[in-house]
Amino acid sequence: MADEQSLEPKILIFADDPERKPRLYACAKCGSVHSPKIYLALEEVRHATAMDAARDCYTCKTHNACQYCGEQCSKSFTACEACRYQRKLDAATEIPDNGGPYCLFDGDTYFMEMEEARDFGAEWVSPCNVSYPRIDADNVLENLLDDMHEDASTDDMKGVDEFYAAVKAFNQAQDCPSYFGDDKRKIRVPARAEKAS
Numbered sequence: 001m002a003d004e005q006s007l008e009p010k011i012l013i014f015a016d017d018p019e020r021k022p023r024l025y026a027c028a029k030c031g032s033v034h035s036p037k038i039y040l041a042l043e044e045v046r047h048a049t050a051m052d053a054a055r056d057c058y059t060c061k062t063h064n065a066c067q068y069c070g071e072q073c074s075k076s077f078t079a080c081e082a083c084r085y086q087r088k089l090d091a092a093t094e095i096p097d098n099g100g101p102y103c104l105f106d107g108d109t110y111f112m113e114m115e116e117a118r119d120f121g122a123e124w125v126s127p128c129n130v131s132y133p134r135i136d137a138d139n140v141l142e143n144l145l146d147d148m149h150e151d152a153s154t155d156d157m158k159g160v161d162e163f164y165a166a167v168k169a170f171n172q173a174q175d176c177p178s179y180f181g182d183d184k185r186k187i188r189v190p191a192r193a194e195k196a197s
């Protein structure tokens with residue numbers, strides 16, 4: 001397998017070109033071609049890049065090496081799952097415990113209490129953004145105007161003030177929250193021993 005992967009790319013030329021100028025580079029195994037024309041670089045660099053692309057054929061390869069740790073990873077990623085998680089975690093701003101609810105960092109498991117996160121075995125959680133169902137009254141009216149004659153305005157409608165009032169009352173009555181983990185921020189889950197405080 002390693003030998004097959006290291007097969008040198010085939011260089012394609014025009015049959016009637018006396019200079020035999022390289023035009024395309026093809027994977028020696030499956031024949032996928034790579035054109036130097038698609039790269040924005042100096043002629044020489046373009047050819048080297050197309051050659052590399054043919055050598056490192058996406059169709060033929062079964063996996064990538066993680067760019068950070070070198071471990072095998074899915075060929076649709078340049079880094080393994082653990083390194084991608086670590087980088088996301090490193091980039092997040094640490095904040096103090098905000099009382100919850102929490103979301104497993106970079107996950108979709110939610111906890112109302114910090115103890116639940118700790119029992120789950122989580123090391124890091126994210127705070128949550130909370131949202132409630134909302135109707136945007138202006139949006140609704142704009143949609144209606146789109147279906148009316150060209151220079152129509154809300155002045156051509158009846159009951160607009162009542163509509164705004166009804167939407168406002170509807171929005172204010174909503175009490176079912178939805179939580180979304182904010183993975184730009186992180187909270188360290190305290191170890192069991194620290195719980196006493």
Ligand SMILES: [Zn+2]
Pocket residue numbers: 027028029030031032057058059060061
């Ligand atoms: Zn190939």
Ligand SMILES: [Zn+2]
Pocket residue numbers: 066067068069070071079080081082083084
């Ligand atoms: Zn890695």
